[in-house]
Amino acid sequence: MKKPFFLFALCFFVLHGLSLRAQNQELIQSLHRKLATTSEAERFEILNDLAWEYRWAAPDSTIYYAQKAYTLGEQLNVSIGLAKPLNFIGVARNYQGKRLEAFDAYDNALRIASQQNDSVQIAYTNNNLGRLFFEQGLLSRSYDYFLRAQALFENINDSSGLAYTYQSLANLYKLQQDNAKAESNYLKAYRIRMRGQSTRDIMSALVMIGRLYQETGQLDKALHYLHMADSAGHVIQDEINLADIKTFIAKTQLSKGLLDAADSMCLAGLTVIVRMNNTRMMPQAYMTMGQIKFAKNELAQARKYFKLSMDVATRANELNTKMEVFYWLWKLSLKENDRAGALENQNQYLILKDSLNDLNVARQVERLQFEMDIERKEQENELLKVNHARNEAVILQQRLQNITLIVIIGFISILGLVQWRNSKKRREINDMLERQNQFIRSQREEIVDQNQKLFKHNRQLSDINHEKDTLMSIVAHDLKAPLNRIKGIADIMELEGGLTTDQQEYIHMTKNATQAGLDLIKDLLDVHMLEENVTPNYTTFDISAFMLEKVEAFTPIATAKQIHLHISRVESESVRLDADYLSRIADNLLSNALKFSPPNGTVEVAAGKTADHFWFSVRDEGPGFSEGDKQQMFQKFRKLTARPTAGETSNGLGLAIVKTLVDRLKGEILLNSEDGKGSEFVIQFPLS
Template structure:
């Protein structure tokens, strides 16, 4: 929140994070000292001591202002102190009947926001808004709307945030308050940026920057320049980002703000890295780390270490890169910075790949995926919390409306009671109209009972509305389930994008295998690389097939010769069969041109042949045959494997169901093959037939309706 009435404005990006416990006692004490030091730098301790000294002798309105000032100065490091002094200021101002009671209420809302209690923050902002409206305090009306807008923005209620920002913008403009306008433009820019509307975000950031230049507050100018730099960095306009970060760096040096300088230099190093200017990036990141060391700012230290690790990696110094990334992981673990920790493991995985350290690479890759899922889970949890906040706000607003209605009813009742007292007084003076007065009194009571009955009905209606809100929450939970489905779809897209580089790696391995003069160790490493690459391709293929199962894609038919198709398919699988000394051959096939989806048929035969080879013992035979019968194409694949039990038949074509049989040479099985086959056969309007007995092999026969030429 902006400090009203023209007082100094101080910005801070301090974020309170959960610190994981450390067993080493001296390290724990040192870390507590660092946190205390950083908190102390976020406020003006000399000013606080001065205000306390003046408070001892102050009285009346002067004491109110000092209490208010103390509440404002404590807001970052000690929000509980802000709540105490602001409450004292409000009580004193109320007793003095001052016309500026909204300001301490706004400060209480700010303090609860820093404490993470969004509901109490909302209630105090609402009280501040209502009080400022009652007292016709235009400036506090604007600040109350801005605070509510910021609160709704933080909770993801963007439409409500926008409404409050627009209201406070109009008031600040009417008052000619440039400081308030600048802050509101920055709030609007943050909102547009969150919606990826970068054009409007840029426009509002530039307006805020222009106004802050006019106001001449160097710290505010530095903040505006930093926001512009981060915007341009996000939209990959790194030349502009570097320009504004350099200006922000100059402003920070001018006022010796080492806390914010550390962050600015780290961002600037990232922009240089994005541009490929590695020397400038390394120099700037080193300056950032130096500034972080001076200020003991653990909050941004993991990010700086990861950035320096990236720079060293791009420069080819993999050893130094690994050291910085390991430091980043260590500090991120202490500060619970999951994002920096995830990024560090990702780049360590890349380094291990370059160093051919497969085990460490796999370890870091697994850590990266685990952290990535943890962050997604946290995002889902935050979404649930935001929904609960929205429902709670709606409930509070309904309660507020109910209280207003009750207050109006009570006021009416008091007026009626006064009227009854007047009537009673008149009755005492005029005995002659006693009977009439009693009749009037009885009538009034009946009316009051009717109104109470109406009020009870109103309360029942409110309860029904609360039940409806609970039903809405259930539907929102269902929406979260849908979001999880979208996550699975995104995983399929990522798998598809990984397929091309793995195919290129496999091609390079094939060239290496063709080279002469490789040593035994080199030949073994090439084989290991080939096996690992093939495993990755197989996994990606399964992921893509699963994604295809979820989409209702129409088959694309084309004409091709079935005999040529089967000969090519069998030839492609012969090396895999020969590796297990399995005789794979075609026993019968007719040369016939058919019209069918060749890609679907290819996937079907791939899965059936893969399963036949995978589950057949060594020195066995796999027969492949095909032909045309009564206007239908049939293809048979018969093996001498373990066959299927009656229990296996019940879940034969279900996804991720592993049956009783196991691969005979240690191959992997994910339980997707037959489910994919069944789905594709159904889409081709065909059918699948299984002839099997446990221990006596299996024969799959697939039938398709075809149109011959």
């Protein structure tokens, strides 16, 4: 199932977001006891340790103890390590979602660490800045910081920091779908964790590797590492994270078809999650159990768990989970032959999908605003540096003047010459400073002017985007629903019977007209969605089952036109592709084939694999394409010379949508057709 890009940004370093139960409460209590009895120098380190231990469950406490540590460090005039509490404040601010405040804290930490020549804190600050920019989607900037951190940690031989950096780089490569580099960095971090012998860190590293293999389809490797993580969790008796690991294992077993094992494993994890009322893990745990029951054909149980997942996701306002639940309820209704329920759940799924797309746009705007704010702060920092340099020059000048006065007292004979030279030098320096001030003022005015222009341009873009979204919302909600109701009423009248021949004809015309309107709205919404350039979501599925589902869906339309629709060739093989995109491609090609084929004609569907490609074809006995049609066939709203054979409507969007989707999947469209002799579309997708 497709998941939006923004899920990635929300899931970054999820394995580090442990619950309060994962905190070392015994260590925290021990640190509090030591705090009351130790010396001032030791208090500085204990306050830092307390700040670090509270970072996950209580960021406010982290900020409180880190600020106390920083104040104490200044009073003690510590020669190294003063940047550490500032780094902890940045981590806490980041967990609170206050990105700019986190950046300020890290920037101050980097400045102080550089002044103290503290290589350890410089390295950690670079890694933290990389994580901050990574979470905002600024991958290029985050990559630079990670590489600096890696070089520093290697230079000072800090294995723990190096492990963090390897995991940071692995997450970045994973987002870029460079799975080979992601795997290499996760394994490097794991080997370091093994040498460090911290069971909690080892468990975290194992889960990261297992999740990577799970997501890339290497299920045996995924199970191996997840079982190792499960064993580590038992050693430290980390009950809640053990439950989370069990759900990951269950998902992997489900993908391998080990349904009974998956059922037992997921139930064990779900029981703990429900008992501990962990709402963060609960929706996905319920979802996984529902998928297992669905695969075992225990449909009543599957519906029960999907409903439980929906309830928790609704309370927590987790739109992604709700969308996924509606998707599985849609599939469940289809399996139960509940077409009304399937339609309702499908509509809810599509509505949430559109909402998430809108949320993605908002997050992109937020990310752009963050980048602009950071650039503004960096410019302000540069101005502060210039001012600092100017002040240093003034201070230096004053020192020179004092020395000059001492020399004047000793050497009265040369007083006039020295005063003249100093006066001249002051004038030159003042002139230079005035020129610098004028330049800084002009730069500041230019920055203000550019910011005003950017603000105005962004507001115009926002207004245009809002008007577009409003129009699409009207199409989706104010037009689609009434047409559905009209079609439903016509269906009811037809089922009740007792209609005259003319009335039956009127009912038929009404249904055709409303269906044409619904098709146009669907195509418009598809065009609107496709313009957003969403990254394809590749999954593995069986092509024969996919083909049977498509043919079954279009059989009623073919029967109504007395057209023989059948599969001429297909093999039960697995392909890795975006199933949603392929479904839309097939829907548009089959719809066109049936629409332009004559009665008593034939439409054939086929699919298969070659050494390098997966291909899918649709052949009909319609009017075919002229040379002029072939030049214009993929343009939006371009109607070609052929006309539907039963009076259906054609809005000229179907082939444009097919072309867009095929291009996104790196595929190729081949057309075998002659004017008046039918046509055959062959779609090829590379296997790599």
